[in-house]
Structure formats: C-alpha cells, structure tokens
Amino acid sequence: xxxxxxxxxxxxxxxxxxxxxxxxxxxxxxxxxxxxxxxxxxxxxxxxxxxxxxxxxxxxxxxxxxxxxxxxxxxxxxxxxxxxxxxxxxxxxxxxxxxxxxxxxxxxxxxxxxxxxxxxxxxxxxxxxxxxxxxxxxxxxxxxxxxxxxxxxxxxxxxxxxxxxxxxxxxxxxxxxxxxxxxxxxxxxxxxxxxxxxxxxxxxxxxxxxxxxxxxxxxxxxxxxxxxxxxxxxxxxxxxxxxxxxxxxxxxxxxxxxxxxxxxxxxxxxxxxxxxxxxxxxxxxxxxxxxxxxxxxxx
Amino acid sequence: xxxxxxxxxxxxxxxxxxxxxxxxxxxxxxxxxxxxxxxxxxxxxxxxxxxxxxxxxxxxxxxxxxxxxxxxxxxxxxxxxxxxxxxxxxxxxxxxxxxxxxxxxxxxxxxxxxxxx
Numbered sequence: 454x455x456x457x458x459x460x461x462x463x464x465x466x467x468x469x470x471x472x473x474x475x476x477x478x479x480x481x482x483x484x485x486x487x488x489x490x491x492x493x494x495x496x497x498x499x500x501x502x503x504x505x506x507x508x509x510x511x512x513x514x515x516x517x518x519x520x521x522x523x524x525x526x527x528x529x530x531x532x533x534x535x536x537x538x539x540x541x542x543x544x545x546x547x548x549x550x551x552x553x554x555x556x557x558x559x560x561x562x563x564x565x566x567x568x569x570x571x572x573x574x575x576x577x578x579x580x581x582x583x584x585x586x587x588x589x590x591x592x593x594x595x596x597x598x599x600x601x602x603x604x605x606x607x608x609x610x611x612x613x614x615x616x617x618x619x620x621x622x623x624x625x626x627x628x629x630x631x632x633x634x635x636x637x638x639x640x641x642x643x644x645x646x647x648x649x650x651x652x653x654x655x656x657x658x659x660x661x662x663x664x665x666x667x668x669x670x671x672x673x674x675x676x677x678x679x680x681x682x683x684x685x686x687x688x689x690x691x692x693x694x695x696x697x698x699x700x701x702x703x704x705x706x707x708x709x710x711x712x713x714x715x716x717x718x719x720x721x722x723x724x725x726x727x728x729x730x731x732x733x734x735x736x737x738x739x740x741x742x743x744x745x746x747x748x749x750x751x752x
Numbered sequence: 753x754x755x756x757x758x759x760x761x762x763x764x765x766x767x768x769x770x771x772x773x774x775x776x777x778x779x780x781x782x783x784x785x786x787x788x789x790x791x792x793x794x795x796x797x798x799x800x801x802x803x804x805x806x807x808x809x810x811x812x813x814x815x816x817x818x819x820x821x822x823x824x825x826x827x828x829x830x831x832x833x834x835x836x837x838x839x840x841x842x843x844x845x846x847x848x849x850x851x852x853x854x855x856x857x858x859x860x861x862x863x864x865x866x867x868x869x
Contacts, residue, residue: 490826490853490855490860491825491826491827491853492826493826506829507829508824508825508826508829508830508831509829509830509831510830510831510832511831541829544828544829544830544844544845545845586848587827588827588847588848588849588850588852589827589850589851589852590848590849590850591848591850711857711860
C-alpha cells in the first residue's frame with residue numbers, strides 16, 4: 454500500500470480546514486451578526502495583512518513577534534520582534550515605526566554558523582495608503598503599503614550586517630458575509646541589499662502573494678487559514694530565480710477589549726523547491742515553520 | 753517697454769487668481785454638510801441620519817448626559833471623546849453612497865447610522 458505523500462496529507466488537511474470553515478460559515482449565517490460592530494480587518498488574517506488603516510487620531514502600541522523554525526538539518530530557531538508605534542493621521546493614511554529585536558538559536562545547520570544570541574536588530578517604518586475603501590455597497594478594500602527596514606543583524610543567520618529592505622505590498626480584503634466572513638489577499642515585492650561583515654554585497658528579492666479566509670465565530674474572535682506562495686531571487690529585478698515555496702496554516706484573532714487584541718498564526722512549508730537541489734522543500738531561503746504572535750493596545 | 757512692465761503684473765495677477773481658484777474651488781465643490789446629533793439618556797437622537805454623496809460631513813455631537821461618550825465609527829474612520837454636557841465636532845471626508853454605522857465606544861450598545869445617497 455502506498456503511503457500518503459506529505460503534500461497529499463497537507464491537501465487533505467487543507468480541504469478539511471476549508472470544509473470546517475464553510476460549515477462554521479453556515480452556522481454563522483444562522484446567527485444574527487447585524488448587531489455586531491464592524492471589524493477592523495488589518496490583523497485578522499495572520500501573516501496576511503488586511504486593508505484596514507485604523508481610525509483617524511487612533512494610536513496603537515504593539516509587540517509583534519515572528520518566529521522561524523527548522524532548516525534542512527541541525528536545529529534552527531530565530532525570532533524577530535517589532536516594538537511598534539502606529540498612528541492614523543488622516544482618514545486615508547496610516548504610519549508606523551519602531552525598533553526590531555532578534556534572537557537566534559542555531560546549531561549544526563549546514564551553511565550557518567552556530568550561535569545563541571539576542572539583541573537590538575534595527576528599525577523600521579511603514580506608510581499605508583487606503584486606495585479603495587469598503588462601503589456597504591462595495592465589499593472590496595485595498596491599501597498600498599511601503600515598509601523600509603534597516604537591520605544590523607541578519608534575519609536568517611544572526612550575523613552582524615547592514616541590511617536595507619524595502620517591503621512593498623498591496624493589502625486587499627473582501628467582506629464576503631457582513632460582519633462574518635472575510636477574504637484577504639496580499640501581493641508582496643521585497644527587494645533588499647545586505648553588506649556583510651566580510652564586505653560582501655548581497656542583493657536579493659522576495660516576490661509572492663497570499664490568500665486568506667477569516668471567520669468571525671463570536672463577536673470578538675476570528676479563526677481562519679491562509680496560504681502563501683513566495684519566490685526568492687538573487688536580484689532585486691527578479692532576474693535570478695533561486696527557489697520558491699508554499700506555506701499554509703491557521704490564524705486566530707482575539708479582541709480582549711475594545712482597545713486590546715492579539716493575533717496568532719502559524720504557517721508550515723508544504724511545498725518548495727530550490728534551484729540546483731532536488732530535495733523537497735526550500736529550506737535555504739525559507740524555513741520549515743513560522744509563527745506569529747502579536748499583542749496590541751490602542752489608546 | 754510698456755510690454756515689459758505689464759507682463760510681470762499680468763503674470764502675478766494670473767498666478768494669484770489661479771492660486772485663489774485652487775483654494776476656493778474644492779471648498780465650493782465640496783462644501784461640508786453638517787449633521788447634528790444629540791446624545792441623551794444613552795441614545796443618539798436621531799439615530800438614523802442622511803447626507804448627500806461626495807460631500808464632506810461635519811458631525812456636531814451634543815452630549816447632554818452626565819458622562820462622557822466616545823463617538824466612534826470604523827467605516828467613517830473617526831473617533832472623538834465628547835465630555836459630559838459638551839459638544840464635539842467630527843470632520844469626515846467626502847463619502848461614497850452607503851450606510852455608515854457609528855456608536856458610543858464607552859457603551860457600544862448605543863448605535864446610529866449615517867446613510868449617504
């Protein structure tokens with residue numbers, strides 16, 4: 454008897470998750486969501502960012518940690534935490550900035566030096582512009598975002614570097630069922646340049662997109678799932694393709710109070726390939742798992 | 753010589769007129785619509801209001817109760833705390849047709865809606 458392949462198992466899991474979401478959506482329709490308050494969609498899709506830009510005059514402090522786990526061999530765990538201040542100066546623009554902290558716990562991974570370190574990793578800013586706004590007659594909302602990052606510690610290896618990353622995204626979402634079911638879509642282009650301690654210059658880019666579904670099961674809790682397809686290039690012009698990956702996983706959003714919420718998300722690499730390597734998955738440019746945990750306080 | 757003297761004056765007048773038009777035109781085209789709301793006995797009065805499309809809206813919220821409220825709306829993307837026995841002014845961009853809900857964030861059972869047509 455042929456054993457189920459990992460991708461087959463993941464497909465089955467995905468279909469199961471989608472079926473569960475649809476069942477929950479059916480049950481959700483039975484309830485009356487018209488009495489629920491409208492949702493801010495920015496953070497309800499896990500790693501996928503919704504189009505929300507907040508409310509004019511609103512300020513928010515967040516602690517947002519992304520962990521990346523697992524390479525081809527050895528043990529690999531790296532985290533990056535954003536300590537972020539976010540504000541909305543107008544009804545169309547949102548600005549964020551903050552500091553980055555990172556940790557690296559790496560041992561016996563081919564191509565990476567072993568290390569166990571934590572430190573200040575750099576800073577970032579983000580500018581978001583709401584290009585298409587949702588109304589009761591139009592369920593689609595689209596925001597354009599630009600996020601420059603400066604890093605002193607390499608995200609993957611933990612080495613001392615000077616890295617400049619310019620993440621550009623299109624964040625869109627659709628309200629499929631009023632106050633209940635939302636679909637999110639991201640398009641990502643992330644060129645970066647790194648100067649290493651050895652005076653090497655590395656130029657690269659990541660390009661890809663995501664799709665996510667999020668269901669509001671009770672007024673303050675949303676659960677969902679997302680899928681990401683990412684391509685890596687050794688050139689910001691997307692001319693030197695080195696590999697790609699598909700990541701998939703569940704998402705959770707919990708609103709504790711009207712001014713405090715959290716999100717949690719986990720993605721597993723379910724498919725990947727590296728140019729010049731026939732082994733399954735892409736564990737050179739990406740990781741086996743990634744997880745996100747974010748807490749936010751509005752004031 | 754006359755031509756040389758007049759040209760700068762004409763140019764200046766044209767520029768002044770253009771700048772005046774630039775400032776005045778949006779104001780004329782998009783004069784704000786004022787919406788008056790009263791908050792008393794934990795209710796917005798009226799709770800359903802209307803405004804024309806593509807015109808900025810100014811909410812004047814008069815809080816007659818003895819406690820502060822926070823006028824808030826996710827779809828209008830505004831919030832403002834209005835102290836007890838006082839009035840708050842909330843400026844909203846020109847809106848597309850649709851229904852925009854608002855509520856008191858300190859007591860979110862108290863709701864209202866703006867219908868833009």
